[in-house]
Amino acid sequence: MDHFLYQNGALHAEKVPIAEIAAAVRTPFYVYSTATLTRHYQLFAEALSGLDHLICYAMKSNSNQAVIQHMASLGAGMDVVSGGEYLRAKAAGVPGQRIVFSGVGKTADEMRLALEGGIRQFNVESEPEMQVLSQVADNMGVTAPITVRVNPDVDAKTHEKIATGRKEDKFGIPIARAREVYAHAAALPGLKIIGIDVHIGSQLTDLAPFETAYNKVAELTHQLRADGHEITRLDLGGGLGIPYEHSNSAPPLPLEYGEVVKRTVGDLGCEIEIEPGRLISGNAGLLVASTIYVKEGEGRCFLILDAAMNDLIRPAMYGAHHDIVPVIEAAPGAEQQPFDIVGPVCESGDTFAKQRHLTPVEPGDLIAFRSAGAYGAVMSSEYNSRPLIPEVLVQGDQFAVIRARPTFDDIINRDTIPEWL
Numbered sequence: 001m002d003h004f005l006y007q008n009g010a011l012h013a014e015k016v017p018i019a020e021i022a023a024a025v026r027t028p029f030y031v032y033s034t035a036t037l038t039r040h041y042q043l044f045a046e047a048l049s050g051l052d053h054l055i056c057y058a059m060k061s062n063s064n065q066a067v068i069q070h071m072a073s074l075g076a077g078m079d080v081v082s083g084g085e086y087l088r089a090k091a092a093g094v095p096g097q098r099i100v101f102s103g104v105g106k107t108a109d110e111m112r113l114a115l116e117g118g119i120r121q122f123n124v125e126s127e128p129e130m131q132v133l134s135q136v137a138d139n140m141g142v143t144a145p146i147t148v149r150v151n152p153d154v155d156a157k158t159h160e161k162i163a164t165g166r167k168e169d170k171f172g173i174p175i176a177r178a179r180e181v182y183a184h185a186a187a188l189p190g191l192k193i194i195g196i197d198v199h200i201g202s203q204l205t206d207l208a209p210f211e212t213a214y215n216k217v218a219e220l221t222h223q224l225r226a227d228g229h230e231i232t233r234l235d236l237g238g239g240l241g242i243p244y245e246h247s248n249s250a251p252p253l254p255l256e257y258g259e260v261v262k263r264t265v266g267d268l269g270c271e272i273e274i275e276p277g278r279l280i281s282g283n284a285g286l287l288v289a290s291t292i293y294v295k296e297g298e299g300r301c302f303l304i305l306d307a308a309m310n311d312l313i314r315p316a317m318y319g320a321h322h323d324i325v326p327v328i329e330a331a332p333g334a335e336q337q338p339f340d341i342v343g344p345v346c347e348s349g350d351t352f353a354k355q356r357h358l359t360p361v362e363p364g365d366l367i368a369f370r371s372a373g374a375y376g377a378v379m380s381s382e383y384n385s386r387p388l389i390p391e392v393l394v395q396g397d398q399f400a401v402i403r404a405r406p407t408f409d410d411i412i413n414r415d416t417i418p419e420w421l
């Protein structure tokens, strides 16, 4: 459930009419609901209750400072994948002890940054990375707490581009080699093994792959303990999917996911970490756009919006579906017609949806994309010299711009012309 509902025929974010925000900040923009972020965090907290656990919000899904500060205020730790995300977490006041560093290619500089600022653990993804971390930590005279990310060779049955747990994917070390790699880690200076990490993909709508992967992690925990390693923490990754099509999808609930966690790894006496991103921020955000033109094509009608693929890349990149709704609610029973909903960028890929049924739309009408709070703003670009769009946060009846739209001068002045040109 989210907090974007029609009230008296007008779409609201909590108690604020979307049209009021549009009038204040101009379209296109992202708007997030604090209450929805809170609710989604609490669903996970309830699902894991009874377990010693930490929910490390995957900042990559939405890393606005206000969003992460809010998540931290609820008690979340952070899952970061770059030095930039690490610094964002610190800037939002998250203590190093609550920050987990994931990612397949951490550089020595990033490792140093995190070791200086404090870190809960590094999720190491390869032996070469492990060696570099060992050297960096040893040179600094500190010990880096690590888990090794294992690749359990499980098909998460999700989109090809966001599956990460099959043996052909670049992530983690093959689980079959785990004992060897842990032995190697134990022999290196500057490292302290604390646990195991796994993440099999994103937008999973079936619990079976989680169950298979977590059972493999449980088995590995026993083996590694038998080998003499102290395994006290299991990082189970993120990946639980959300309903992008409200009308016909119902992915498993966090509570059901929590049951899988308890059933598979709940009795190992380990502290449990999870790294959810999309389920927390996805349905907590809308992308709001205006219709520029309604254009009659050959046998089809195009809605040309002021938002484009640079603002929300998911449809172009993954063929992703986002529900698209009018900000002024259609009259009950109003006749619908199919539209191709597109942006103004000069690429045919700049198409949000084809033959989507909506009630008639006029130029100037506001349109909202649902489920756009995760992997929306963070993946946007200034392609076509279109400024990054503002982000707005709502809480109850108040709203604030949490990232302003840059001016064209800001964009132009970021470039420099060499003297010799």
Ligand code: LLP
Residues within 6 Å of the ligand: 058, 061, 079, 102, 103, 162, 199, 201, 202, 203, 237, 238, 239, 240, 275, 276, 277, 278, 279, 314, 318, 374, 375
């Ligand atoms: N942990 C790790 C190590 C990850 O790689 C990811 C996501 C997460 C946690 C969070 O997964 P989530 O709970 O959000 O599914 N841009 C794509 C999604 C890429 C996900 C990458 N990794 C999209 O728009 O669908």
